[in-house]
Amino acid sequence: MGLFNARRSHYVDTDILVVGGGFAGCGATYEARYWGRDLKITLVEKANIERSGAVAHGLSAINCYMGMRWGENQPDDFVRYARGDLMGLVREDLLFDIARHVDATVHKFEEWGLPIIQNPETGHYQREGKWQIMIHGESYKPIIAEAARKSATQVFNHIMVTHLLMDSARPNRVAGAVGFSVRDGDLYVFRAKAVIVAAGGGSHIFRPRSIGEGAGRTWYAPWSSASAYGLLMEAGAQMIQMENRIVLARFKDGYGPVGAWFLLLKAFATNAYGEDYEAAHLEKIKAMVGKYAETTPMPTCLRNHAMLEEIKAGRGPIYMHTQEVLDTKEKEEIGWEDFLDMTVDQAVVWASQNIDPKEQPSELITSEPYVMGSHATCSGAWASGPEDCAPADYQWGYNRMTTVEGLFGAGDTIGGSAHKFSSGSFTEGRIAGKSAVKYVRDAARNPPDVDEAQIKRIEAAVFRPLEHYRIYRNEIVAGSVSPSYITPLQGLQRLEKLMDEYAGGISTFYVTSEPMLKRGLELMRMLREDLDQLGAEDLHQLQRAWELRHRALTAEAVLRHTLYRPETRWPGYYYRADHPQLDDREWHVFTASQYDARADEWHMAKLPVYHIIT
């Protein structure tokens, strides 16, 4: 294509490649430099690491801090908490490993200048709840980005990574990654001895509640494109718990967080008639999930379930009674900062709808489902565990290496270890960073090699949407309706609709079943075929095209894992109408999938859940 031969290819050779400059990626870069003083460490990011990722606004709390220095919590307490919240199914070795290191990360954040709020009486960090501490977090991401810039040999911003590169001699070994510049369209080929993928979780997999412009106000960032999963699955890495999608009960429309309100300010939620509805549903919940209903605190999904039952019974809207708790100026500031540091739109909802939280309550609602591994759910890669405490079945490589040799993950990327949040994702990045240095040292003798044919094949695929648009654009007079291509947004809306309707989105109150999931898979197959006919008008659209491909592969994994687990393990996240009970006898296991891209086949399996913490 004449138009594109002006495109240049840049070949970058590096010892360690970090894909994604968010919390986990910055942690991986910092730690890899500490242990690998002489190594070349390259960080690649699709936007600008100063503000990229889920922490673009900042945050108002660090949600994972033990406080071992003050004897507040021990790592095993944290494992029990996460295990309870996930109805028994977590990688306890990975969680223990994060929990034992996370305090050191938080103390470094404070040393670097992150303002952590002090409790005036105790002089300890101000707790929000048992696990969370309050921060003035507007600049949280720029601070950790500074640490990453001071560690990386080179940071490449504005490079959208589309594929991982594999070793031509050994098919199950990673050899780097390929991407394109969203500024000038050049191709970038990174050849690396070890790759750490920290490209974050997935929003816009299910149809969002808000429409039109409001589609930008998803709870997880609209740029959380599930690339961590899309990149890994295409490379054949085994994934777990992809059915374990999260649904959030948040302030309606603005998706403001509720943690500080419930835990710190002690606000409470009621139905439209001022009744505390949770207790009323406890018996029915026990009938569904048995002993898990007695877990304290009540698991997140079960609290969602109670709220959903109220709304379905017509006793909504559900209200958070902010007016009952803002009795001092200081508490009012906490309430407002909670949003201004993290979800500014909630402040805009109040301003635009004349809601003063001191005078009237605000509505809560459950969101559409999202797919991630660092917040309160466990979707992500099956990773080798810490050498000193993981059961033998959980160890085959280096700590946080996936089932693909040389390919590491951290943050949303890694499955089975929810509740790590920002501090835990940075910490898991550090764990992966150190492991990658060890791997590079041990594998120094035979670095991977990449054949030109693989690069040429990938290059053709990367830019096909641009060329496809150029060819077929002339078929029509103007406008967006073409018989020969779909735009990335059209493809995304088709994906979101089929996931909403068949995989348990908001339109079915999160209910699905085998027949629905199978119909969803039929529609998904045709959509994935049509993705070869995506048309991209410009480089921005080309980025959206590849975000859609990563989301579509992730969505198919969600469908297949949801089908594979014939039980309702997390009522309030989703329901299998055909298997409404929790089934611990058969299904106290992880669901696993391995995608064979060449044959376009999925291999499902069960993996053992070991309880190493009593």
Next chain:
Amino acid sequence: MPTFVYMTRCDGCGQCVDICPSDIMHIDRVYRRAYNIEPNFCWECYSCVKACPQHAIDVRGYADFAPLNHKVTVLRDEAKGTVSWKIRYRDGRVKEFTFPIRTTPWGSIKPPTDYRAPDAAALDSPMLAHEPEALMIDTLPSLPPLAAAPG
């Protein structure tokens, strides 16, 4: 709530284009000024608003749920280490808040290479950089070997 750019204030410097995590602030070829090319992918993270030297960017609530005539404006001052917000309600009420953003100078983080290099053996220990001191407890917790047997 997507962003918009005031024609008279923007000089086309491109800082908003560089910082946006969604790649949706772009320079208009005709006017040589920035604008939001994809409002339905704007998370209202305010990164562009904070980065704009001309204060040329503002935010209007998402059309599908935010009535007009409100303003939430921000001034982020790295030198003073604060961020100030001004919220103007639709009915005219105003609330203002200022919060600290950093306790140390920008650029002051000590790079990992400024610390004494760890010895090679430490690469095989479970400890991470700066541990155990940074944990502020004596030793890194580990699990008793028995507990590590498959459950």
